[in-house]
Amino acid sequence: MSETRDRTTSHRKPGNVARSATAVALALAVVAGGAYLAELGPFAADASAAEPDPAAVAEARAFLADWAGGRMPSAGGRTTDPGKAQEVLRNFTAGLSIDKPNLAAAKATVSENGTVSVPFTAKMPVTDLGTWTYDSKLPLRKQQDGTWKVHWTPAVVHPKLSSTEKFRLEREDTERPEITDRGGAALSGGKHPSLAPVLNQIAGAAGAGPRGAIQLVDRATGEVKGTEATFGKKPDRPTDQPIRTTLDSTWQSAAEKALTSEAKGKDAALVALRIDNGEILAVGNSPSSGFNRAVSGTYAPGSTWKVVTTSALTLKNAVKPNDIVDCPKYLTVGKQFHNVETGEHRNATFLQDFTESCNTAFISLRDKLGDRELGDVARKYFGIGQEWHIGIPSFDGSVPAPRDQTEKAASMIGQGRVLANPLLMASVAATAASGTFHQPTITGGSKDTTTTSKLPQDVVTQLRAMMRATVTDGTAKVLDGLPGGVGAKTGTAEVTEEDPDSNNGWIVATRGNVAVACVVEKGKTGGASAGPVVRSLLSAVPDDPS
Structure with a gap:
């Protein structure tokens, strides 16, 4: 999964060129005449209601994909002036230091002369500055050979780009303080x-x-x-x-060393923060340059999300740790769900389902919660989905109401449309350990506009015990033996159903006054991939920060 927020600037679309009254009258006459012949009335054949040729829409989308992918010769070849189009596209993106444009097509329309117009929104990341967002449109015309081409003018790239005007990037030299x-x-x-x-x-x-x-x-x-x-x-x-x-040099150095030595070259991210106040101690990203996936990434959290699901179930007194909740290999809810490596634990208790991270058991409890209840608990007690002000841009989680029972089943185990990142999951672990959500912060003094409630003490006590048991007897045994009564929850987040090797590995952990979360992309399982990263970190820093 992936992922980001940037500053944007919006612009108005250019006005339509006025047509002559004669042309309009002629067009209306032709439309009306055709309608009467069909006995449909004078306005039934409105040209604006015509459906665009799917081939034209496909060509427009292919042009945008080529442009976004940097395939300028191919993009130019989809226009009526390949050479000029290729030149302008290349000069525009390179000259303005634009990296990896994001181009999203909107609904196409057909004009009276048969031209298909495909509006699109362009999000242009300008290196080291931010994202420039604007709207434009692609005019497509049918050629003599029956194919569709983008009718080339500079305005295809941006409405104000023309033969007489162009864009220029101006950078202002700034000296960054210490x-x-x-x-x-x-x-x-x-x-x-x-x-x-x-x-x-x-x-x-x-x-x-x-x-x-x-x-x-x-x-x-x-x-x-x-x-x-x-x-x-x-x-x-x-x-x-x-x-x-709020960063701590010792924790930061240990986090970077852990990612370098234990992530095995895979893309990974880690956040460590204080449980008592949310102050961020370390932010680690591998690779170290580019996107801050630890704070702004968007990932399915997988089974680490069962901390939130367990909270929701416990708040309703829907299940107790010693209740028998069977854990079969498979469970079908619109589609077949399974456990990691299709394991099963017959006659398992709910505590065992948690420590062994049984997907099918958790999914079987879905009817114990209302459709919106999991998202409501996440927002009310964990601050998820509210706007956080941590001192830098961040993604603050998303738990939309499920659209069907299959999606509800998936959300119980941190899949479907549930999205998080290491910052958010470290905060989840911290809230589970203390019962109180503290908005994370990296600079201190950030305003807090969140509104949350404290988890009842019996829920907190149960979560602590279950996370501790996951270390001593469950999937987080990689952390067993560390001092400080470490509690944890592992997770394996499915990216594609066809390729288990693409699964992301997760772990969240708490020790004393510190909560940690780590994700390793294509890590297969959390215990095997993210677990060693967090063990390395906690081993290197035995003492909590003051």
């Missing part, structure tokens, strides 16, 4: 490579990050005609004043 950890020690991408994208985000949030603008200029004179997008903001503090974070 960023320190919680104790005042300087942080840098050189010393902590995994923090490189995080430090840029921290500086940007403080108004000390990169700034720039995309300007519309006259091709001949260079005169600025307007500003289409701006990035960054003016500093809200003196540039010589350090920015202090």
Whole structure:
């Protein structure tokens, strides 16, 4: 799964070119005449109601896919002027430092002359600055050989791009202030490579990050005609004043070392935070450059989500740890669900279902919860889906109401449309351990607009016991033997049904006043992939931060 939020700037669509009154009258006459011949009335054959040729829509989508994928020769070949189109597309993306455009087509329409128009939204990530978002449209015309082509003009790329005007990227030189950890020690991408994208985000949030603008200029004179997008903001503090974070250099170094030594080269992410106040101690990303997947990633959390599901069931007194909840190999709810490696535990207790991470047992309890109840519990007690202000951009989770019983079954085990990331799941573990949600923060002093309730003490006591048993007797035995009474929950999140090797491995853990969550992409199982990462981290840092 993957994933992101960026600043956007919206723009108005260009106005339609006015047609002459004669042309309009002629078109109406032709339409009306055809309608009368068909005995359908004068307005029944409205051209705007015509369905666009699917071949035209497919060609438009193929053009957008080629453009987004950087296949400029192929994209140009889908237009009426291949050479010019290829040149303009390449100059536009390269000249504005655009990396991997996201181009989404909307509903196509047909004009009176048969031209198919496909509107699209362009999200253009400008390197180190942000995302420029605007709307445009593709005009497609049928050629003599019966094929459809994008009728090429510069306005295909952007409504204001023309033979007389172009865009220019202006960057503003900024000096980033020193960023320190919680104790005042300087942080840098050189010393902590995994923090490189995080430090840029921290500086940007403080108004000390990169700034720039995309300007519309006259091709001949260079005169600025307007500003289409701006990035960054003016500093809200003196540039010589350090920015202090909640990060801990010791924890950060240990997290990076753990990812390097134990993730085995796979994409992975980790977050460690304090249970008592939500302060983030470490943010690890592998690879260390680029996207901050630990905080902004969107993943199915897999069976680590059973911490939330268990909370929802326990709040309703729907099941107790010693209740028998059978764990068969398979259970069909619209589709066949199974356990990892199709294991089974007949006559298992609910506690065993938790410690062995039995999917079928949890799914069998779905009728104990209302369709919206799991999402409501996640929001009310864990803050999931509310807007978090942690000091940098973050994805704060999504638990939509299921659209059918199959999706409800999937949501019970952290699949379907349930989405999270290591930041969110570390917070889930922290809330389970303390009973109280604390909005995570990386810079301190961030405003908190969330509204949550405290978990009842009996629910907290049960969650702690079940997570501890998962370490001593269950799927998180990789953490057994560590001091501090570690509790944990593993997870295996299915990415595709066809390829088990693509599964993401998860683990959440608590020890003392620290909660940790780690995901390893294509890690197959949480205990085997994410478990060793967290064991390495907790082994390297035996003491909680003060």
